[in-house]
Amino acid sequence: MLVAVHARSGERVEASKHLPASPDYRCPVCGWTVIVKPGRVVVSHFAHRPAGPRCGAQGExxxxxxxxxxxxxxxxxxxxxxxxxxxxxxxxxxxxxxxxxxxxxxxxxxxxxxxxxxxxxxxxxxxxxxxxxxxxxxxxxxxxxxxxxxxxxxxxxxxxxxxxxxxxxxxxxxxxxxxxxxxxxxxxxxxxxxxxxxxxxxxxxxxxxxxxxxxxxxxxxxxxxxxxxxxxxxxxxxxxxxxxxxxxxxxxxxxVPDRPWRISSRRDTAHTTADIADPTDEPAWQLAQQLMEQGHTVELEHLPTARRWRHVARTNADDDFDEPGYQWKPV
Structure with missing residues (x-):
């Protein structure tokens, strides 16, 4: 639960790292006393004190x-x-x-x-x-x-x-x-x-x-x-x-840029990149496979969403795939 009600003022209070502890915080659903968890490790939130009633705001x-x-x-x-x-x-x-x-x-x-x-x-x-x-x-x-x-x-x-x-x-x-x-x-x-x-x-x-x-x-x-x-x-x-x-x-x-995908490769101290339009077309597959055969570590990134894949050898190569033996694995 991220929001409690202050018993004296009736105002809604959002949990935060800087919110002071108080016995006046109440659950807006069941009215039970809640305590603030400052969120040093997880997100700041409120938690019900023990022995309270069953409440739909619990267990999130x-x-x-x-x-x-x-x-x-x-x-x-x-x-x-x-x-x-x-x-x-x-x-x-x-x-x-x-x-x-x-x-x-x-x-x-x-x-x-x-x-x-x-x-x-x-x-x-x-x-x-x-x-x-x-x-x-x-x-x-x-x-x-x-x-x-x-x-x-x-x-x-x-x-x-x-x-x-x-x-x-x-x-x-x-x-x-x-x-x-x-x-x-x-x-x-x-x-x-x-x-x-x-x-x-x-x-x-x-x-x-x-x-x-x-x-x-x-x-x-x-x-x-x-x-x-x-x-x-x-x-x-x-x-x-x-x-x-x-x-x-x-x-x-x-x-979206014209070339939203980036293939990058690393081998020792060498590092190269190439921006492409579509990672599933034939030239992209050929480029990735060629770099893999040369001993490079090959990665793919979708720049707008920051998603990344690594080009790895497929353990169970299948002739149904366009490029048997290789696949893009999410990282």
Whole structure:
């Protein structure tokens, strides 16, 4: 828990390293006394004193709290009005980060929800509806790399199995899904494309060759990961019409250079780099393999998101790969 209520003044207090200890801090959900943990090792937060009642504000993970603190800091750097863990609906719902942004007709409030673990689609919809009823313009869902761990290491066009809640948001808005890398302090946008497996040949009961129908994959999608800023904007939803103003909030995409990828190699004291447009094309593979065969240590970096890979020998080489025996391994 990052926010407590001061018993005497009634003011909301955010945990920090410099916040003095006091017996007057209370949990805004259950009213029990809480103590401030200054966060010398982990993020600063409040903890319930022993023997308190069961409370929905307890049991939050450290990565979840770090993600909320990072988002609040970056939003404030953009000049947004930010409130951490804002309660509504009689205390039954707490918005992780409430942000006020500029809308089409003036300021609007966005509920930013950090998701560090699995969540049922029904619960996600319930929170969206509760936020709308409380006056929020939209609920922006941000998944951490704990929840979408393989997204951080995905090269362009990689196939990734997506959780059900991510697939729901993709279908609902047809917009990239936001993924927060707390360690690198970056936010990424993961866009998806459907995958169709071609039908396979088989022989029917009469011995004639036929083909099975093409198959659309449900959970697995082709993904592309791009960089985003911490600036928010209102965007049109897929069902927007003149009579149905279907809008939501999203992170603004970051500017991308013409050659956003960098291959670097090291051998002894020699160090070389080459900026490229796409690490999956044939020239990039040939360059990496040539350097590996010359005894270089070869690394790949996506400059906008600071993600890195190392070119390593594949232990189980497969003829299905474009370059048998080698692969990019996330680091």
């Amino acid at each position: 993970s450290i990565p979840h709290m770090r993600a909320k603190v990072l988002l609040a800091q970056r939003f404030r750097e953009h000049g947004y009005d930010v409130a951490l863990e804002e309660p509504h609906s009689g205390g039954r719902r707490r918005v992780d980060v409430a942000v006020t942004i500029r809308g089409r007709n003036g300021p609007v409030r966005v509920a930013v929800e950090v998701q560090d673990s699995a969540i049922a689609v029904g619960e996600l919809q319930r929170r969206n509806h509760a936020d709308k009823q409380a006056g929020f313009f939209a609920t922006l869902w941000v998944f951490t790399t704990n929840r979408l761990s393989r997204a951080r290491g995905s090269l362009p066009g990689a196939e990734l199995r997506l959780p059900e809640e991510v697939r729901y948001l993709d279908r609902r808005w047809r917009l990239p899904v936001a993924v927060l890398d707390v360690q690198r302090e970056r936010v990424m946008l993961v866009s998806t494309a459907p995958i169709i497996r071609e039908g396979q040949p088989y022989y029917n009961e009469y011995g004639d060759e036929e083909y099975s129908p093409d198959r659309w994959l449900v959970a697995t999608r082709q993904v592309h990961v791009a960089a985003a800023t911490f600036e928010l904007e209102a965007v049109r939803g897929r069902y927007a019409t003149a009579r149905n103003p279907d809008y939501t909030a999203a992170f603004k995409a970051a500017a």
